[in-house]
Amino acid sequence: MSLPQDLAALLSSEQVSTRSADLELAAHDESACPPTLPEVVVWPQTTEDVRLVVRYAYERALALTARGAGSSLEGNPIPVRGGIVVDLSRMDRVVSVRAEDLQVTTQPGTVYNDLNDQLKAYGLFFPPSPGGSSDVATIGGMVANNASGIYSVKYGGTRDHVKAATVVTGTGAVLELGTRSRKTSSGYHLLGLLVGSEGTLGIATELTLSLVGLPQGRKQGAFTFPAEKAAVTAIAAMMRYGVDLAAVEFLDRRSIAALNRFQDFGLTEQPSLFLEVHGSESAVEEVFDTAQSVCEERQGERILLPGGRNPWEIRHFTTRAIQALNPHAKTIRTDMGFPISRLPEVIDRSYAIAEHYGLVLHTFGHAGLGILHALLREDPADEQRWATANRAKDEMVAYVLSLGGTASGEHGIGLGSQKYVAQEHGAALELMKGIKRVFDPKGILNPGKIWP
């Protein structure tokens, strides 16, 4: 029998496809990385389905790549060696909410916003959010990339919230990792290793996440600054003084201008911070006032968002707005992370590099975490300019690595950031490869990712 027939026999014919529309969907993500077609796509519905497919692939040493919504930005789920794509989007059931333990157990295909919609009735939420992709990104994808979001400055990233998981490794073994206890000191932290491994160590088929209570009070606000540096200096100061922000997002002047062009938001075209504070109603006012003082000391001015809008409705369009400026171009994007105090220098250096090469830069990010995305939009067909823009990105990344930072703050390495891995990890890369062999001795799980 053929591969698709074998898989249909293991699962059911409705769970297997070789239709070109399905293969094409499974060939790409939201990055500029070139798509690659798999041979077949399967949609498991249970852990046992996943086990059967992985076991089949293991016995035949076939490449197998798990996939959520494909909203990743570094080519993370592109099946570069073809083979089987395991699309987890039909495993989208919330298995149980244990409100009394502040925990939820869910299948990996659950969409971020859907999960939080279901948690609302319990007064709880899962804080790390995938930003503008919140309406499509799956929990499994967030776990694969150790995603973070606007609220991570207060509540941490995805890894901080994964307490337990059912995982199918590269041999088809089914493991239960972690515990329902808030804290454990028993054995090696395999679960932390799985989170952020981009589907190269195992496929999570069930995930237990820790939740936090919806805040009693919340207050949002926006501030404009005369220059990018003043804005990010205010952030560094707020972090240094422990101002308890739930979110603090930075957008440079060009990103704000792009948003206005995209949807006529009527924003003041100045470098801006969008803030949110969580807590009891009185605490919220107190913290917000402190934040406002820090901003005002650095020439920040509080503005009201036109139409009384929620800042995140606007913020979430940033990437799309920048892309819309020149729709035929593609995005070269940094995902830099660095010590928070270096934010002003990273901003300065990024603009200086872009200017040196005559490139138009847009910057924004979860600045309170020390994560900055610098976006260049260029046409890959203009090979010289494309190469120049990539060189500019390389220089920006090299700079943050020289500060003890990271090439990937939140998007994972995938294909797009592989060239920085050796510099960032040095000799530790060999240990990562050794760990890969322990979990996936035949190297079938999402092959070709993280390192070259």
Next chain:
Amino acid sequence: MSLPQDLAALLSSEQVSTRSADLELAAHDESACPPTLPEVVVWPQTTEDVRLVVRYAYERALALTARGAGSSLEGNPIPVRGGIVVDLSRMDRVVSVRAEDLQVTTQPGTVYNDLNDQLKAYGLFFPPSPGGSSDVATIGGMVANNASGIYSVKYGGTRDHVKAATVVTGTGAVLELGTRSRKTSSGYHLLGLLVGSEGTLGIATELTLSLVGLPQGRKQGAFTFPAEKAAVTAIAAMMRYGVDLAAVEFLDRRSIAALNRFQDFGLTEQPSLFLEVHGSESAVEEVFDTAQSVCEERQGERILLPGGRNPWEIRHFTTRAIQALNPHAKTIRTDMGFPISRLPEVIDRSYAIAEHYGLVLHTFGHAGLGILHALLREDPADEQRWATANRAKDEMVAYVLSLGGTASGEHGIGLGSQKYVAQEHGAALELMKGIKRVFDPKGILNPGKIWP
């Protein structure tokens, strides 16, 4: 040349000892596990010293066990295969405080209290504390066991605060793990694996920790309850409703009585909660009032501690006070972790088991984390009673494992909890062994620990 001579040639003669007093000190920890003498103790002062010693041991396949203060409670640093003990207590320098990044880089031998004393000038502190051992326990030891403490309910455990490390693996390779960024999604989380690996994967020679600001305001208080169950039900409710406690410690009636006998503290001999709240001055009052309401709804009564004492001065004596009741006995202790909502059932079950066997139980712990220590004091010379007490412990641990909990909330597995590892980790144990071989192919680092 002999082993000590070789090591003295690699380091210096002042850094190597075979004196029986030194060997005996290195033979034990604070647990009831039997001590084992090493052949030699060395005191490295630099990463290079550690590298030389590990490389030497690697080439000869000699057992090598790193050690901090030896205040661990599960036999974690007992050199069961003899060989070399690497005592890191002379590597006790704080390398750099980067207050603007809320980070400190320290050598592993720095004592917990000393670190925080040095951080005070910056308005910062390292929150996970090793409780009653805070004046001796080292940062390296805390990292090895992923220690937690009274403040972990708000600020997390040690792993949550380790951002980067210099590590010598079992081959003598020196790795730089982690980043100075608050958040990364680059590569496998080797650093998280190292934390809590009890010195079996590598020896950290430099650690970068994230810090938090000393709270503007803090409020402490104590509550007594008519019964253990009422006290822990109050904790479960406070956790469910997200009351933002910095610390919430439970002590049963017998632990309180032991403390009174130990130092005449004048405590009301009732099951008690000790609380602390951190925040701005107004927020602290608000949160404390909420906590007080929750306690009072469950028959809790606020008491003033005699002499206006700090509750932690008292709390930290708990283990010693219980030991002092019958100084010739030894301690059998659980380190159970479980979902927080199960706290009342775990308390009930633990007392029922003790009563069934006619044993005297003392319980206390970081109840807000879902960690409970149940202590039995018995004389190992009375073999039957010692076996009975161990059977009671096994039943308590089996119960929390059946709830999805953990056999080790914070002390690590060491020798003492090995018998629970197979049940807790199942097939994942084989992957842990595979990871051990990647980091330490000859199995020289702290051999005989975590699994049998």
